[in-house]
Every structure is written in C-alpha cells, then in structure tokens.
Amino acid sequence: MIWNEEAECMPPALREQLQLKRLKEVVKKAYDNVPYYKKKFDEAGIKPGDIKTLKDIEKLPLTTKDDLRDSYPFGMFAVPSKKIVELHTSSGTTGKPTVSGYTRKDIKTWAEVMARGLTMFGLTEDDIIQNTHGYGLFTGGFGVHYGAQNIGATVIPISTGQTKRQIEILEDFGTNVLIFTPSYGLYLAEVAEEEGVNPDNLKLKSIGFGAEMWTSGMRKEIERRFGVPAFNIYGLTEIMGPGIALECDAQDGLHVMEDHFYPEIIDSETLETLPDGEKGELVLTNLTREGMPIIRFRTKDITALRRDLCSCGRTFVKMDRITGRTDDMLKVKGVAVFPSQIEKALLKIDGLEPHYQIIVTRPQHLDELEVQVEASPGLFSDEVKELVNIRKKIENQIHNEIGIRVNVTLVEPKTLPRSEGKAVRVIDKRSFDE
Amino acid sequence: MKIKQLSIFLENKKGRMRKALDVLAHNNINIRAMSIADVSDFGILRLIVPVPDRAKELLEANNFLVKIGDVIAVEMSDEPGGLNAVLEILDESSINLDYLYAFVDEKEEKAIVLLHPEDIDGGIKALKNGGAKLIPPEEVYDW
Numbered sequence: 001m002i003w004n005e006e007a008e009c010m011p012p013a014l015r016e017q018l019q020l021k022r023l024k025e026v027v028k029k030a031y032d033n034v035p036y037y038k039k040k041f042d043e044a045g046i047k048p049g050d051i052k053t054l055k056d057i058e059k060l061p062l063t064t065k066d067d068l069r070d071s072y073p074f075g076m077f078a079v080p081s082k083k084i085v086e087l088h089t090s091s092g093t094t095g096k097p098t099v100s101g102y103t104r105k106d107i108k109t110w111a112e113v114m115a116r117g118l119t120m121f122g123l124t125e126d127d128i129i130q131n132t133h134g135y136g137l138f139t140g141g142f143g144v145h146y147g148a149q150n151i152g153a154t155v156i157p158i159s160t161g162q163t164k165r166q167i168e169i170l171e172d173f174g175t176n177v178l179i180f181t182p183s184y185g186l187y188l189a190e191v192a193e194e195e196g197v198n199p200d201n202l203k204l205k206s207i208g209f210g211a212e213m214w215t216s217g218m219r220k221e222i223e224r225r226f227g228v229p230a231f232n233i234y235g236l237t238e239i240m241g242p243g244i245a246l247e248c249d250a251q252d253g254l255h256v257m258e259d260h261f262y263p264e265i266i267d268s269e270t271l272e273t274l275p276d277g278e279k280g281e282l283v284l285t286n287l288t289r290e291g292m293p294i295i296r297f298r299t300k301d302i303t304a305l306r307r308d309l310c311s312c313g314r315t316f317v318k319m320d321r322i323t324g325r326t327d328d329m330l331k332v333k334g335v336a337v338f339p340s341q342i343e344k345a346l347l348k349i350d351g352l353e354p355h356y357q358i359i360v361t362r363p364q365h366l367d368e369l370e371v372q373v374e375a376s377p378g379l380f381s382d383e384v385k386e387l388v389n390i391r392k393k394i395e396n397q398i399h400n401e402i403g404i405r406v407n408v409t410l411v412e413p414k415t416l417p418r419s420e421g422k423a424v425r426v427i428d429k430r431s432f433d434e
Numbered sequence: 435m436k437i438k439q440l441s442i443f444l445e446n447k448k449g450r451m452r453k454a455l456d457v458l459a460h461n462n463i464n465i466r467a468m469s470i471a472d473v474s475d476f477g478i479l480r481l482i483v484p485v486p487d488r489a490k491e492l493l494e495a496n497n498f499l500v501k502i503g504d505v506i507a508v509e510m511s512d513e514p515g516g517l518n519a520v521l522e523i524l525d526e527s528s529i530n531l532d533y534l535y536a537f538v539d540e541k542e543e544k545a546i547v548l549l550h551p552e553d554i555d556g557g558i559k560a561l562k563n564g565g566a567k568l569i570p571p572e573e574v575y576d577w
C-alpha cells in the first residue's frame with residue numbers, strides 16, 4: 001500500500017516543478033526571517049530572487065552543525081515563538097545541543113512523512129505498533145508516534161528499556177510492527193529467546209529500525225530472529241527527525257521524501273555537488289518547514305542517491321544506507337561519540353597522559369567500546385587495588401562524558417601507535433560494508 | 435632497615451615479563467627475589483635486586499614503567515609456623531599488610547619474608563619490639 005500515491009508516485013517533471021516552487025518560497029522565508037541566513041546570503045552575494053532553477057540551489061551557502069550551534073537556542077527560528085508548538089534537541093554530545101522547533105504545520109508534515117514510511121512497512125489502522133524509541137527530546141519516539149497515529153494504528157509508547165516488559169507486551173498485546181535501533185533489537189531478540197518466546201507465536205509482521213549504522217548481516221540477523229522483514233528509517237533532528245527517508249518493501253535503499261526535503265550529494269572536500277550514483281556527503285534542505293527552515297545542511301553522513309525505477313512504484317529518489325561519516329564521529333550503541341570527548345575525559349585525570357586508542361567491536365551484534373590508555377609514572381602505583389581504582393575512575397570519567405559504559409585497559413607506556421600528523425585514535429572493527 | 439623493591443607495570447601480553455627480565459640479564463643484574471600480582475589485563479612484577487636504582491634506569495630506558503618502593507625483610511625459621519610467628523607480631527600491633535612474599539636460601543638454611551605493611555615505619559618498629567630478626571639491605575642484596 002502507498003499512503004500518499006499522489007505525492008509518492010509523482011512524475012519527475014511535476015516533482016521538480018513543485019520542488020522549485022517550494023525552494024523559492026523557503027529560501028525567501030529564511031532570508032527574510034532568519035538573520036543568520038540574511039547575513040550568509042549577503043556575504044555570498046546571493047538574493048532569494050537568484051533561485052531560478054533547482055540547480056541554482058548550489059549557489060546557496062552550506063549550513064553546518066556549528067552554524068546551528070552558534071544560533072543556540074532559538075536563533076534559527078523563522079517564526080515568532082508563539083507559533084512554535086514543540087521543541088526537540090540533538091543529544092549535545094559535542095557541545096551545546098542543537099535545537100529544533102516545530103510549528104503545528106511542521107508536526108503535521110512529520111506525521112505525514114512518517115505515515116508514508118510506516119505504510120511502507122505494512123502498518124495499517126488495524127495494527128498495533130510497539131515503539132521502543134525513546135520519547136523525549138530525542139526525535140525518534142515522537143516521530144514514529146505521530147506517523148502511526150496519523151495512520152490510525154494503535155501505538156504502544158513504551159520507549160527504550162524494560163526489556164522483559166517489552167517482550168511480555170510483544171506477546172500479550174499481539175504487536176504487529178516493532179520499532180527499534182538495530183542494537184537494541186538484537187538485545188531484545190536475545191532476551192526473548194532466553195524467556196522462551198517462540199517468534200512463530202507472535203503476531204509481528206514487520207520491523208522498522210533506525211538511528212544507527214548497520215550491516216546487511218545485522219538486518220539478516222534481526223529478520224532471522226524475529227522471522228519478519230525489517231526496514232530502515234533515516235532522519236536527523238536538525239532537519240526534522242526520523243521520516244526524511246524510509247525503505248519500501250523492495251529493501252533496496254530509502255526513498256527520500258522529496259516533496260519536503262531536497263537531497264544533494266557533495267564532495268566533502270571540494271564541496272562540489274556530485275551526480276546521482278556517486279558516493280559523498282548528504283546535504284539536505286527543508287522545502288516546507290515553517291518553524292526552522294534549514295538550507296543545505298551538511299549531514300556528514302555518507303551515501304549515494306539513485307534514480308532508478310523502484311519496483312514499489314514510488315518515484316522518489318532512493319538513497320543507500322549510510323555507510324560512513326565524514327567526521328570522526330562514532331555511533332556506539334546508538335549514541336554519538338567523538339574521540340575528542342574521550343580525550344577530554346582523560347585530561348581530567350591527574351597524572352594521565354592522553355595517549356589512548358579507542359577500539360569498537362560488535363561481538364554478538366552488540367557494540368562494545370574499549371579505551372586503551374597508556375599507564376604513566378604519575379598514575380602507576382605499586383598497589384594493584386590502586387591501579388584497579390584508577391582504571392575504574394577513568395571508566396567513570398569517560399562514562400560521564402559520553403553517556404555510555406566503556407572498558408578501560410591500561411597498557412604499557414609508548415606501546416600505542418604514535419603517528420605523524422593525524423593520530424589514529426579509533427579502530428572500528430565493526431564492518432558496515434556488507 | 436628498609437629494602438628497596440622494584441615494581442614494574444606489565445601488560446598481560448605474551449613476552450612482556452621476559453622482555454623485562456632480559457634487560458636485567460643483559461646487564462648482569464641478578465634477581466634475589468620476585469613476585470607478581472596480576473589482574474586480568476595487567477600485572478605488577480616486584481623484584482629485589484642488588485642495584486635497584488641502576489635497574490630502574492635500565493628498565494625505564496626500555497620504556498618500562500618502574501617504581502622503587504620499600505619493603506621489610508625478616509628472617510624466619512624454615513619450619514612449620516615460622517611465618518606465623520612473624521605475622522603474630524604484626525597482628526598484635528594492628529599492622530595491616532598489603533602483601534608479602536618469601537623465599538628460602540638453601541646455603542644459609544634460612545627463610546626470608548619480604549613484607550609490605552600499609553605503615554612501613556610502624557611495621558619496622560613493631561617487628562623490632564616483637565623480637566623479629568630484621569635483615570639489613572646489604573645482606574639481602576648480597577646474599
């Protein structure tokens with residue numbers, strides 16, 4: 001089934017016409033109402049009236065996360081605050097979080113695009129959907145919620161955690177569609193197995209997952225464990241949240257909701273726009289957002305866009321699953337982690353030299369983070385218990401900084417690689433290529 | 435009466451202990467006594483050598499993390515209950531021990547225990563008052 005056939009199966013010429021009209025409107029609105037954009041456009045010597053074709057978008061300056069952060073909290077809003085009905089923020093792992101503001105119409109748009117996506121997964125008004133995404137400032141929970149309610153499905157807003165309860169509800173309520181992050185899904189599957197749940201007795205028909213990088217091996221594992229197909233959800237808080245691109249039952253890339261978001265792929269070094277099919281950094285523009293229209297946002301996610309005809313009948317461009325990042329951000333257990341945060345934590349410990357290495361692994365499909373730290377004279381004690389305490393202290397300090405538990409290993413001095421130029425701080429043993 | 439002891443940080447990795455001992459062997463430094471304390475991923479190798487400061491320099495030149503600390507050497511009778519007699523003295527003075535290790539010298543037919551109390555000066559005092567026979571550094575190093 002297709003939720004909005006008129007939009008989702010729009011002939012390309014019509015879509016481009018609609019996109020151009022909306023692009024002109026949104027650029028003007030941003031220029032007139034957001035001082036940041038006025039300044040940026042003026043500096044670049046460009047006026048909203050210069051946008052005559054879709055290709056002209058390439059003349060507009062790019063927006064980065066730092067730009068959004070500089071406007072913290074409400075500097076990017078294009079409407080008076082009385083028009084804003086809801087706020088969300090990014091996790092704020094790298095500094096001040098970025099704030100996202102939504103008008104009533106923006107929430108409606110969100111509900112629309114998520115309804116399209118959940119319909120791709122087979123959700124109907126007769127179904128029960130169990131939403132394990134967290135409800136709160138994180139956009140995951142509410143995005144799924146709005147879409148499901150728009151369809152008229154029954155939502156179980158359970159959020160993440162309480163895993164045994166999740167499984168009990170999955171069985172007792174007869175959940176039809178389950179939403180989770182891949183790593184939580186696999187954990188859920190393990191606990192279900194321990195609890196003796198037979199997937200054949202469940203009423204599940206599909207799974208939607210997002211917010212983390214994943215491999216086809218992980219998807220297969222999820223599908224095998226639950227015995228139903230699993231579909232990908234893409235989104236980011238700065239632009240809206242989940243619902244920017246979603247996967248249809250062809251399971252061959254995610255359809256970008258092009259009537260609301262304009263995708264481009266750029267070379268992250270030259271900043272040139274790349275043709276369809278080429279891998280690069282995804283750049284997104286809000287075409288219809290009122291509260292906080294974002295023009296040409298650099299997502300730092302690496303993907304490619306493909307225009308080939310999809311067997312599902314939808315005409316929206318498809319993007320490949322995210323296979324990497326242009327920065328050194330790691331996603332571990334769904335949480336964004338930067339090596340600089342770990343360094344910051346280490347520097348808070350007296351006597352410690354910040355020679356470290358981060359090793360990410362995924363044994364049994366669950367992320368684990370090991371931080372190897374070189375022991376130093378200032379740290380070394382003849383007492384085993386003191387060394388163990390120091391290790392514990394380092395673990396706690398990192399936990400405070402990044403929000404997830406890590407294992408710290410003390411290694412001998414000068415054993416970690418010293419590289420000329422850019423240090424190799426991260427060894428990611430997880431493979432996202434397959 | 436304090437004996438200098440080397441503590442060396444070792445990663446729990448193949449060949450690391452041998453590497454440390456190699457440094458000493460190549461410089462002709464004999465080991466009088468040793469013990470190792472370990473947790474899963476690292477350990478502390480404790481050594482008594484005749485030239486602790488020199489050994490520390492050599493090991494550090496080879497990137498080992500080394501500390502010199504003090505222990506007490508006490509002679510005990512090499513027979514059942516020998517160690518207990520020493521511990522009893524410390525117990526009665528409420529001196530808590532972090533660790534100890536012992537070794538036997540066959541030539542002299544005596545056993546030596548190396549003690550590391552939390553309070554090393556208190557330990558020395560208690561042992562002396564309790565009549566234990568403390569061995570001076572020269573004897574331990576030279577032995």
